[in-house]
Amino acid sequence: MAAVPEPDEPAKRKGSCTSLRSYWKPFKLLGILDVENIPCARDSILYGSLGSVVAGFGHFLLTSRIRRSCDVGVGGFILVTLGCWFHCRYNYAKQKIQQRITRQGMKNKLLYEGTHLDPERKQNNGNSSN
């Protein structure tokens, strides 16, 4: 699978396009959450961090209690991350369904254009009869 090196290429290049992935480990939060490749994960974590800082710092400014502010910060992180996550994943799922419908519609148009199964012809017949 590795490409054969040209004569003037440096000898130390050994990776091919498939093996290079093993040199580039994905970044995982706590070793489990791959924020680069999971849709909506990066945004949720970033918004959660922002919410945590705002909630914790705001609580501290109001009460001057450090430990309780840290608790509020962690609670804010969890709630904001969860909220952003569900909101983003819901929109992502709607988008995927819409893409699938569009793709199927394009395929049907290509397949059936000009035939009696053409959906546009059926729609035009329906409009003209009305």
Next chain:
Amino acid sequence: MAAPAQLGLQNAASPIMEELIAFHDHALMIIFLISSLVLYIISLMLTTKLTHTSTMNAQEIEMIWTILPAMILIMIALPSLRILYMTDEFNKPYLTLKAIGHQWYWSYEYSDYEDLAFDSYIMPTYFLEPGEFRLLEVDNRTTLPMEADIRVLISSQDVLHSWAVPSLGVKTDAIPGRLNQAMVASMRPGLYYGQCSEICGSNHSFMPIVLEFIYFQDFEVWASYLYIV
């Protein structure tokens, strides 16, 4: 197929696998948040100077740590059950394929066609062409049409095997004397690799599965070519 040192799921080639990946992401985010909370609580426990040894009841905290886990479990269970019932849906299949496990190869029968059956042995390493994958290639690939619901009937001739193709989200046990059914559908053409997933003897690691999904017209040509041969 999996890239070298890959830990995560493979890219989805079927709608079911897309749903499984989405559910995996959902469960992983919940696990990450719970782990963060537990780590924070541990750090609090280790750094506090307060001790309180005479607690007799703690109704509020007990309510919280009963109701909250129940809600989390419901949040995980609902999408999980949705996918479970989705995998059990059997739409009218276009084609039926029988996959029979043997020690140590798979045999495939296309019952809808007369006399269309073949064995699928692992390709030995010294027979591989450049670009082929060690321990994953077979001599006869299982060719199937893409964008069609295919029913796979899985059984075994001798011991337990398991027919698994990760990118299609399929893993079904091959049990002697029993016929298990799985539905397979690929959204795009290509080669999808899998391996036997139930210990079945010394060559358990050396009985791979290769599915070749092609366009419907090409599949008909392939099927008719096998008749002639």
